[in-house]
Amino acid sequence: MSFSTVAVLRNLQRSNYRLLGLVGQGQFGQVYCAVHRRTGRLVALKNLNRDRLTTHRFLRELRFLLSLEHPNIANCHALEQSATGRQLVLDYCEGGTLRQLMEQTAPLPLAEILTLITEVLTALDHAHTQAIVHCDIKPENILLFVRPGGWQVKISDFGIARLSQELRGQDQTGATGSPAYMAPERFYHQHSASSDLYAVGVILYELLLGERPFSGTPSQLMVAHLNQTPLIPTTLPDSLQVVIRTALQKLVGRRYRSAATMQETLIAMRAQLSAAELRTSYPIVYDDDAPLLFASQGEIALDKPVHSLAAEPALSGSTGGYLLLGDCSTDVKGWLLPPADVGKLPQGYPHIWTLPDRPQAIFNAPEGAIAATDRTLYYLPVRPLDASAQNLWSPVGKIQPLVTFPEAVTVVVSPRRRWALGYSPTAGGRLWWAPLSLGKTAASAMSEPRSLPVPSMPSSPVQLLVLDEGHILLAAIAGHQTHLHVITRRGVSLGHLTLNAMVQSLALTHTPRRILAQEIGPSPALLIIDLLPFKVMRCRLDVATPWLGEMAIGYVACSDQGHLRFVNPHGQLVGRVDGLPAPTAMAFQAPYDLWLATHQAAPTLHVIDICTLGLDIIF
Numbered sequence: 001m002s003f004s005t006v007a008v009l010r011n012l013q014r015s016n017y018r019l020l021g022l023v024g025q026g027q028f029g030q031v032y033c034a035v036h037r038r039t040g041r042l043v044a045l046k047n048l049n050r051d052r053l054t055t056h057r058f059l060r061e062l063r064f065l066l067s068l069e070h071p072n073i074a075n076c077h078a079l080e081q082s083a084t085g086r087q088l089v090l091d092y093c094e095g096g097t098l099r100q101l102m103e104q105t106a107p108l109p110l111a112e113i114l115t116l117i118t119e120v121l122t123a124l125d126h127a128h129t130q131a132i133v134h135c136d137i138k139p140e141n142i143l144l145f146v147r148p149g150g151w152q153v154k155i156s157d158f159g160i161a162r163l164s165q166e167l168r169g170q171d172q173t174g175a176t177g178s179p180a181y182m183a184p185e186r187f188y189h190q191h192s193a194s195s196d197l198y199a200v201g202v203i204l205y206e207l208l209l210g211e212r213p214f215s216g217t218p219s220q221l222m223v224a225h226l227n228q229t230p231l232i233p234t235t236l237p238d239s240l241q242v243v244i245r246t247a248l249q250k251l252v253g254r255r256y257r258s259a260a261t262m263q264e265t266l267i268a269m270r271a272q273l274s275a276a277e278l279r280t281s282y283p284i285v286y287d288d289d290a291p292l293l294f295a296s297q298g299e300i301a302l303d304k305p306v307h308s309l310a311a312e313p314a315l316s317g318s319t320g321g322y323l324l325l326g327d328c329s330t331d332v333k334g335w336l337l338p339p340a341d342v343g344k345l346p347q348g349y350p351h352i353w354t355l356p357d358r359p360q361a362i363f364n365a366p367e368g369a370i371a372a373t374d375r376t377l378y379y380l381p382v383r384p385l386d387a388s389a390q391n392l393w394s395p396v397g398k399i400q401p402l403v404t405f406p407e408a409v410t411v412v413v414s415p416r417r418r419w420a421l422g423y424s425p426t427a428g429g430r431l432w433w434a435p436l437s438l439g440k441t442a443a444s445a446m447s448e449p450r451s452l453p454v455p456s457m458p459s460s461p462v463q464l465l466v467l468d469e470g471h472i473l474l475a476a477i478a479g480h481q482t483h484l485h486v487i488t489r490r491g492v493s494l495g496h497l498t499l500n501a502m503v504q505s506l507a508l509t510h511t512p513r514r515i516l517a518q519e520i521g522p523s524p525a526l527l528i529i530d531l532l533p534f535k536v537m538r539c540r541l542d543v544a545t546p547w548l549g550e551m552a553i554g555y556v557a558c559s560d561q562g563h564l565r566f567v568n569p570h571g572q573l574v575g576r577v578d579g580l581p582a583p584t585a586m587a588f589q590a591p592y593d594l595w596l597a598t599h600q601a602a603p604t605l606h607v608i609d610i611c612t613l614g615l616d617i618i619f
Contacts, residue, residue, distance in 0.1 A: 015080050015087070017045055021533030029085060033092060033533030040495055042534060043077065046088040058086060064158040065090075067130050072123035074143055074156040093154050094499075094536045095144030101151070102139055102206065104571045106540055107281030112150055113207045114270050114278075116142075118263055119153035120200055125259035127155075128193040133162045135191055137199035138181045139206070146536050147500045148480045149521045162191050179221040180212055184250050187222045194252045197262055201247025208236060210283030213248065226250070235284065237277060239269040291576035292614050294564070302603035304328050309597055310362045310369070311589035323587070323595060324369050325605070326359035332371045332380060353380045353399055360410075365417045365438055370402070372411040377402040377420055379438050403434040403447050412464045412472070419489060421472055422449065423464050429454045433489060452491030458483065465506045465515060473515070473531075477502050482517075486531065497534050503527060507548040509555070511569070516548045516555055526557050528571055537571035549588030551610065553617055556588060558596075566615065575615040581606065592619070 017034035023044070024031035034045040048058055065076035065088070080087035095101070098116070101108075120142060127134060134141075136157060144151040177186055183198035185191070206212050213230035214221055230248050232241050243265060249255045256262040270278070308326035325333045332353045357373035364370075368381040379400040402420070405411075409422030409432060422432040434449040458478035465473040467486070471494070474485040482503045485496040503517035513532045519525040524544040528537040545557030545565055553575075554568040562580030567573055581598035588594055594608040611619045 017043065017080070017089070019045070023533050023535070033535075035495060042092045042094075042497065044074070044090040044092040045080070046090055048086045048088065061158055062088065064132055068127055068132065068158070070123055070126045072119045072153050072155060073126065074154045090156070091143075091145070091154055092534075093143035093145045094534045095146050095151055095538070096535060097140050098142040098144060098153075098203070099139035100537075101144060104537070104539065106571070106573055107283055108207065108540075109278065110208075110273070110280050110282060111270075111278040113204070113282060114266055115150065116153055116207070117200060117204050118266055120155065120203070121197075121259045121263040121266070123153065123155045124193075124196050124200070125263065127158075128196070128259055132158070133191055133193050134158060134196050135162055135186075136177045136181075137196050137203070138178045139203060140178075142203075145500070146538075148502065149519070149523045149525075179218040179225075180214070182221075182225060183252075184226045185252060187226065192252055193258065194255045197247055197256050197259060198249075200259075200262070201244055204247065205230065205232075205244055208240065208244075208282045209233065237273065239272065243269065291563070291578040294562070294577050294579040294613070296606060297609060297612060298607035300605040300607070302327070302597070302605055304331070305599040305603045306585050306597035306605065308359060308362050309585040309587035309595055310364055311587035311593065311595050323589075324362045324364070325585075325597070326362045326371065328358070330355045330358055332359050332362055332369065334369065334380075334382065351382055353378075355399065363413050363417070368438070370413060370417065370436075370438075372420075374408040376404045377411060377413075377434075377436070379436075401446060402436050402438070403449055405432050405434075405449050410464060412466045414466055414469050414489070416469055418469065421452075421464065421466070421489070423462055423474075425461060429457055429462060431491065433491070452487075453493075455485040455487065455493050455496065457485065463504065463506050465508060467508070467513065467515075467531075473506070475503065475506060475517075477504075477520075484529075484531070497531065499529070499536065501527065505546040505548050507550070509550045516550075516557075518544060518546055518548065518557070526555065526565070526567055528555070528567075528569075539567045539571045539573055541565050541573065542576075547583060547586045549586070550590070551588055551594070552591035553610070553615075553619070556594065556610075558583060558586060566610075566617070575613075575617060577613050577615070580608075 016037055018037050020033040020035060022030055023033050029047040029049045032045040034043055036043065069075050074091045076088055076090055078089040080089060124134065141155060141157040143154040143156050145154055181199040181202045183195040186195055202212055214224035214228060216224065232244055246256060247262065304327040306325045306327050310324040323335045332355065334351050355371055355373060355378060359371045360374055361372045362369055365379065368379060371378045371380055379402050405422045407424045407426060409424045411420055411422045413420045417436055417438060419433060419435050424430045431452040431454050432449040433452050434447045437447065455474065457474065457476045460477045463475040467473050470489050472487050472489065474487065476483050480502060482499045482501060483496055484499060486494045488494065502520040504520055505518040507516040509516060513530060515529050517527045517529060519527050524541045526539045526541055526545060541557065543559040543563045545559050547558040549556050553566060557565045557567065560582060562582050564577040564580055565573060566575035580596060581600045583596050584599050585597040586595065592609055592611050594610055596606040596608060598604050598606065
């Protein structure tokens with residue numbers, strides 16, 4: 001880290017805003033995700049380096065931003081000054097840029113593409129009405145704000161924008177901008193509102209076809225924009241071909257007269273398209289991308305339906321791993337797994353623990369397991385009889401109660417099994433924290449839970465997720481939003497984030513402060529959420545997937561009907577498998593083993609090695 005960067009961070013940390021992380025690096029400075037120390041409002045802090053951005057250009061951009069207040073423009077809320085530079089306080093967009101969305105390679109429905117383009121035109125119409133031409137419309141400058149089921153566009157970076165009086169020749173200092181999206185007249189230092197519409201036409205072309213109409217070096221792009229006619233496939237609806245052809249006309253007079261005119265054309269065209277056409281995803285994939293069909297790799301008959309599973313690494317002194325099952329009775333059952341060929345497990349149960357009540361959840365623990373009933377946590381101790389006897393366990397003492405909560409709770413435990421947290425929805429919600437003492441005598445193992453302060457939460461059910469050994473995430477839905485509260489294990493609130501989407505089935509990943517969630521709504525999606533700094537990737541799926549986990553190839557999601565989906569860490573859908581039995585419980589054992597319990601025909605445990613599913617993935 002350079003001395004100048006350290007100085008910037010030091011000065012920013014003394015401001016009214018607390019930095020949550022770097023989210024972007026530009027020609028003139030850095031963009032940080034930050035939160036106002038007093039109000040908790042999330043903002044983008046755009047640090048502008050004094051050495052690279054003159055006072056004249058800074059005041060120019062500031063003047064433009066202050067005159068443009070619109071829902072589809074990244075509005076400026078304040079100005080911060082420091083010894084190393086200036087900071088613009090702007091709207092924060094956790095969805096990243098349109099470029100990042102396009103790089104996920106997941107096709108977008110035509111309806112969503114039209115919505116994105118229409119909002120860009122709405123913002124440009126507002127700017128053009130104020131006599132401001134953006135002059136650098138490109139996917140990198142179109143930010144995305146999460147909203148239920150989709151995105152809200154916010155245009156950013158008015159650093160090279162022009163005023164109308166400057167377009168008559170008073171400011172011809174060079175053809176600044178991005179050549180891939182520049183209108184022909186831009187290469188001759190001419191600018192007009194129509195130049196922005198040409199750039200929108202290029203973006204629409206790219207969203208629909210997966211590539212820009214022209215490519216090459218800057219000089220090759222200039223020649224193409226000036227002389228070549230873009231190829232528009234006839235596979236697109238006729239009305240869309242007309243829109244693109246009009247927006248990409250070489251002569252200004254042949255394009256749309258205004259952003260409002262182009263917007264009205266798109267709205268009228270959308271009204272004429274059928275529901276099936278609006279659902280069509282672009283770019284169209286022509287090869288056969290049908291899901292693979294599942295073939296069972298190994299089945300184990302169960303005597304009772306299973307509702308909780310935990311697959312974990314081996315106990316100390318052995319290899320392979322172990323699998324825990326909680327069934328519909330009061331039993332928890334366990335296998336010590338062989339180091340290879342996991343599909344050949346012996347029939348019967350090497351060890352059974354019988355609890356006073358039905359287990360709600362089970363967790364691995366050193367030399368044993370932890371089982372949670374609705375009010376009590378129990379330690380279930382075991383050990384291998386011999387390091388060479390991989391499938392044999394022996395009990396070590398009796399089941400030990402660890403903690404009894406004053407009321408029925410939903411329980412989570414810390415990664416190192418040092419403490420447990422219980423949440424009860426009664427009386428507005430209560431949190432109970434208790435240390436865990438594993439392997440001690442029954443008397444010394446018991447601990448008294450203590451009450452923790454509960455952040456102000458909506459009345460809906462609260463989901464708990466342990467982020468690390470010292471922090472817990474509480475999530476609750478209110479309206480169409482999800483409130484994400486982070487607290488320490490001692491109950492100290494570290495603030496909250498508001499996500500404009502309803503989510504459930506939270507799952508932790510191996511990436512620090514990254515979680516998975518299923519978005520609730522008519523358009524199924526997997527959300528990949530980074531909490532620090534706050535970022536959201538949405539991977540659209542064809543089915544709702546409440547079963548979420550992580551394996552070596554990325555993230556795994558499964559529906560209640562047995563549709564399996566694989567998503568890489570960049571939010572790209574990389575594999576689909578259908579035909580699995582409907583799960584009653586699932587467990588993900590890295591790197592490649594998946595366990596699925598079902599009661600579809602009879603209680604059965606399926607052993608699945610994802611390497612053998614036939615996915616087009618290199619393992």
